[in-house]
Amino acid sequence: MNDAAAPTERYRQGMITRRAVLGDKHVDRAQSSTTDFDQPFQELITEAAWGNLWSRPTWTKRERSMVTIALLAALGHDEEVAMHVRATANTGASRADIAEALLHVAIYAGVPAANRAIKITKQVFEQMDAEQTA
Numbered sequence: 001m002n003d004a005a006a007p008t009e010r011y012r013q014g015m016i017t018r019r020a021v022l023g024d025k026h027v028d029r030a031q032s033s034t035t036d037f038d039q040p041f042q043e044l045i046t047e048a049a050w051g052n053l054w055s056r057p058t059w060t061k062r063e064r065s066m067v068t069i070a071l072l073a074a075l076g077h078d079e080e081v082a083m084h085v086r087a088t089a090n091t092g093a094s095r096a097d098i099a100e101a102l103l104h105v106a107i108y109a110g111v112p113a114a115n116r117a118i119k120i121t122k123q124v125f126e127q128m129d130a131e132q133t134a
Contacts, residue, residue: 011043014051021054021061021087065091070101073117074109081117085124095125 007015019027034042054064065088072080085098098121106114 008047008051010047010051012051013055014046014049017055018046018050021050021065021090022083023087023090026083060092061090062092062097065093066097066101069093069098069117069121070105070109073102073105074113076113076116078116078120081120082124085121086128089128 015027030042054061059067065084069081069084069088072084088094088098102114102117102121105117
């Protein structure tokens with residue numbers, strides 16, 4: 001957040017939710033690499049995506065996680081798919097939940113999109129499993 005402006009309540013809530021979903025390590029890394037160029041973008045996603053959308057009480061974090069992964073997969077946003085698959089460790093979405101979401105992607109967005117997302121998801125699961133056994 002710009003030093004000249006106090007964080008808004010939506011920003012503060014967004015940071016709490018962002019940290020709860022993505023983890024402190026990820027958010028700290030994003031914050032430490034923020035420059036004047038991308039600071040407005042970081043503020044926007046913290047307030048809009050995390051403070052507004054992800055903080056709404058209507059859906060659980062598990063439900064939002066599944067929908068987000070499906071949408072990102074359908075749109076071919078590979079890095080974001082990987083990030084949100086990793087975040088399921090914090091959202092409660094299971095591997096079975098992710099598999100179901102990606103089946104929906106196959107039918108409604110196309111087999112190639114689902115196939116790519118499944119490949120990415122398997123790689124993330126392998127990394128997560130390796131980190132747990134290390």
